[in-house]
Amino acid sequence: MSLIKSISGIRGTIGGPVGEGLTPLDIVKFTSAYATFIRRESQKKSNVIVVGRDARLSGRMVLNMVVGTLTGMGFDVVNIGLATTPTTELAVVGEDACGGIIITASHNPKQWNALKLLNERGEFLTDAQGKEVLRIAEAEDFDYADVEHLGREQKNYTYLRRHIDAVLALPLVDVEAIRRADFTVAVDAVNSVGGVAIPKLLEALGVKQIEKLYCDPTGNFGHTPEPIPENLTGISRFMKQGKADVGFVVDPDVDRLAIVMENGEFFVEEYTLVAVADYVLNHTPGATVSNLSSSRALRDVTEAHGCSYTAAAVGEVNVTTEMRRTGAVIGGEGNGGVIYPELHYGRDALVGVALFLSLLARSGKKVSELKATYPQYSIAKTKLELNPSMDVDAILKAVEKHYANERLTTIDGVKIDFDDSWVHLRKSNTEPIIRIYSEAHTMQRAEELGEEVKKIVLSLC
Numbered sequence: 001m002s003l004i005k006s007i008s009g010i011r012g013t014i015g016g017p018v019g020e021g022l023t024p025l026d027i028v029k030f031t032s033a034y035a036t037f038i039r040r041e042s043q044k045k046s047n048v049i050v051v052g053r054d055a056r057l058s059g060r061m062v063l064n065m066v067v068g069t070l071t072g073m074g075f076d077v078v079n080i081g082l083a084t085t086p087t088t089e090l091a092v093v094g095e096d097a098c099g100g101i102i103i104t105a106s107h108n109p110k111q112w113n114a115l116k117l118l119n120e121r122g123e124f125l126t127d128a129q130g131k132e133v134l135r136i137a138e139a140e141d142f143d144y145a146d147v148e149h150l151g152r153e154q155k156n157y158t159y160l161r162r163h164i165d166a167v168l169a170l171p172l173v174d175v176e177a178i179r180r181a182d183f184t185v186a187v188d189a190v191n192s193v194g195g196v197a198i199p200k201l202l203e204a205l206g207v208k209q210i211e212k213l214y215c216d217p218t219g220n221f222g223h224t225p226e227p228i229p230e231n232l233t234g235i236s237r238f239m240k241q242g243k244a245d246v247g248f249v250v251d252p253d254v255d256r257l258a259i260v261m262e263n264g265e266f267f268v269e270e271y272t273l274v275a276v277a278d279y280v281l282n283h284t285p286g287a288t289v290s291n292l293s294s295s296r297a298l299r300d301v302t303e304a305h306g307c308s309y310t311a312a313a314v315g316e317v318n319v320t321t322e323m324r325r326t327g328a329v330i331g332g333e334g335n336g337g338v339i340y341p342e343l344h345y346g347r348d349a350l351v352g353v354a355l356f357l358s359l360l361a362r363s364g365k366k367v368s369e370l371k372a373t374y375p376q377y378s379i380a381k382t383k384l385e386l387n388p389s390m391d392v393d394a395i396l397k398a399v400e401k402h403y404a405n406e407r408l409t410t411i412d413g414v415k416i417d418f419d420d421s422w423v424h425l426r427k428s429n430t431e432p433i434i435r436i437y438s439e440a441h442t443m444q445r446a447e448e449l450g451e452e453v454k455k456i457v458l459s460l461c
Helices: 024-041 059-072 085-094 127-139 159-168 175-181 194-204 233-240 269-283 297-304 316-326 349-363 367-371 392-402 443-460
Strands: 003-006 009-013 048-053 076-082 099-103 112-118 153-155 184-188 209-213 246-250 257-260 288-291 309-312 330-333 337-339 378-385 407-409 414-417 422-427 433-440
Touching: 009 024, 024 059, 024 099, 024 112, 024 127, 048 059, 048 085, 059 076, 059 099, 059 112, 076 085, 085 099, 085 112, 085 159, 085 349, 159 194, 159 349, 175 349, 184 194, 184 233, 194 209, 194 246, 194 349, 209 233, 233 246, 233 257, 246 349, 257 269, 257 349, 269 288, 269 297, 269 330, 269 337, 269 349, 269 367, 288 297, 288 316, 297 309, 309 316, 316 330, 316 337, 337 349, 349 367, 378 443, 392 414, 392 422, 392 433, 392 443, 422 443, 433 443
Parallel strands: 048 076, 048 099, 076 153, 184 209, 184 246, 288 309, 288 330
Antiparallel strands: 003 009, 009 112, 099 112, 246 257, 330 337, 378 433, 407 414, 414 422, 422 433
């Protein structure tokens, strides 16, 4: 059993002893701590907190406990039911709420669930704010409302429709071009809420032929839910039969988008953001942002448009903070997370689908032909397991010193930029390991580079 407390929220496996999994007592404790934090810190006069969930088997149980705890803390709850993460983020703003909780463990397997915590802008808490919630939980520093001041629950299941309407209203979403293109689109939604959201979006965009794979929102995931190639053999086989123009895959909470080309090969998650950014920059030039572990292709495409690119520390909240600072018109993460501020500051697979189909329709190209127009890179990922007694920070400092003559970025571990490649080393928050990401023009070179740096780190240890 596992319970992980991080900038991404409170995540754990369902059941087991208190404090070792995400048990009912843990759910109550961390929800109470979050409510206490919001009560103390929110600038909103609102007394409303929005709650939504993905289709996980444990989702209804966790939702009931979260709603009960929040009303017990004196908050009114708007329960939006089955909802994507970006839909819940938009609902916080739509309800003028002081916060929100998304019940989802994102790409984790079905035995996991989590509480993702939002501020009054419908964005994730910062690292410092998350730590304060954890401090309150550890100290059990909260008081519940008396019977005269209990909160109330209101159910509002209209927000997916509102989300889709907001996407269709974006100037760069070309509904007419998509309709004229007469695409056949395959969708793999891993039997979660995306199985409802993505087909409804496609229908609204004028797509008439939708091939559904794992689109029944039962929570019994049809395959390992992280949308990476090794987990997506089913849709790959389907696409190789020539039955669709493009395939879209989303994770259980629909904030990540992977694309499968018409030939069954993968567009690669990194290139979801690259393609969408290229389309956006072609019409609205401006700055872009991604995290340090994302492909250099975004930088190349941005500079080709005469615009500036900036890298942020890993973590959605770090990317959105840098996007606000630079006034970026598009940004996100290389895991298929597209953040389009014209709609909201959050990873959103729905807006990713709409913008990508607009690009595809206007280009007149096949997806594989479109992919060939972008700079070609491959990313390799490995890790270095350490003795728990080792000082990871000291090791990273030694790496920094060893590569002092190269271009270094140290806002999140150490990133070493070479002329045609890079390596990023960062420590895990939960394990005694160093994660090593490397990118080059071929996978062979990326893997070799990662192993070379790994050997150097071992020698420094």
